[in-house]
Amino acid sequence: APQLMAQTGENGAGKSTLIKIISGVTRPDAGTVAFEGREVAFATPQEANAAGIVTIFQELSVMPDLSVADNISITRPPRRLGLIDHRAQRRRAEELLARVGCEDINPIERVRNLPLSRRQMVEIAKALGRNPKLLILDEATSALTAADVERVYGILHKLRSEGLGLLYISHRMHEIKELADTISVFRNGRHVETFPTGTRNDEAIIGMMIGREYKNVYPPKPVRAAPPAPVLEVRNLGWVDRLHDISVTVGKGEIVGLGGLDGQGQRELLLALFGVLRGVEGSVEVEGRPVKPGSPAAATRRDVGMALIPEDRKTEGLMLPMSIGDNISLTALRKLTRGVVIDAGAEKSSIAAMVEKLQIKIGSVAD
Missing domain, CATH: 3.40.50.300 (P-loop containing nucleotide triphosphate hydrolases)
Incomplete structure (x- = not known):
């Protein structure tokens, strides 16, 4: 059967x-x-x-x-x-x-x-x-x-x-x-x-x-004595005919979910914040400072401090011809470079630390 x-x-x-x-x-x-x-x-x-x-x-x-x-x-x-x-x-x-x-x-x-x-x-x-x-x-x-x-x-x-x-x-x-x-x-x-x-x-x-007894997968949420200080404030964000007057605040230590049916602008909002889209209106503040990233590279700078995990990791998030290690270190090269040369030792340590921190299961970072 x-x-x-x-x-x-x-x-x-x-x-x-x-x-x-x-x-x-x-x-x-x-x-x-x-x-x-x-x-x-x-x-x-x-x-x-x-x-x-x-x-x-x-x-x-x-x-x-x-x-x-x-x-x-x-x-x-x-x-x-x-x-x-x-x-x-x-x-x-x-x-x-x-x-x-x-x-x-x-x-x-x-x-x-x-x-x-x-x-x-x-x-x-x-x-x-x-x-x-x-x-x-x-x-x-x-x-x-x-x-x-x-x-x-x-x-x-x-x-x-x-x-x-x-x-x-x-x-x-x-x-x-x-x-x-x-x-x-x-x-x-x-x-x-x-x-x-x-x-x-x-x-x-x-x-x-x-491989062990199942108990609580998620720990209980901590009770906050006061509302968290805002780390991101978006006001009246708009982009062509896809985003209209969007305002949202994300506090430190807070997870904010974006709901709605597929294709209703959630993806475009993240791309707008990350500097991918052109012609975005409205204001964005990070820790009280106005920012307007003109590119993903600008969004990842230390003074802005954004990172994006895209919807399609295969075509938008990863460099498939490159190794696992190279992909991990790619966005941190500014920190790992002395002059115009990548510090191989620092890069190796950085990759190993990230693999350990995220518990990434791989054969080798060279794969």
């Missing part, structure tokens, strides 16, 4: 590494993989796709400068007289977008113009276009709105009823219980236990994930 198996565990538990092995991205050092009753060893993702194993990775693979239709048919575009049949390609994209409940996405729209949640839905449509026998989803709902998450739930239930095998990677307990027939827990690169959904409570599952 078709099944949806969920794999769960903390970040760095080995979930993504396992699916990379199954899908031909990484070669295992030991052991075997069997698919449809026979042993397989895929050297590339293309080989896995040809066998019927399709993976939607946590990092999206859509090409931002191509259209939605181009992305969906990127590996097998329909052809006529040796040329790409763009009309047939658009029809195919419309069919697959309808299958994932996204008829509102224009097939000829460039992916770059879509919010991240819509790009994720294009990725799912693209995967279904390859007619998988086994569909693997790695944190597939991490960037989705609540409405799109419900769409994905419906899609997965339907695919399971059609006989498709599904392997779902997540550490969200409510998703796992909603979707999975069986749950498999990983910790520190090892399989801990596999069991039917509903046979373990949340505390037991989390205990398997972290």
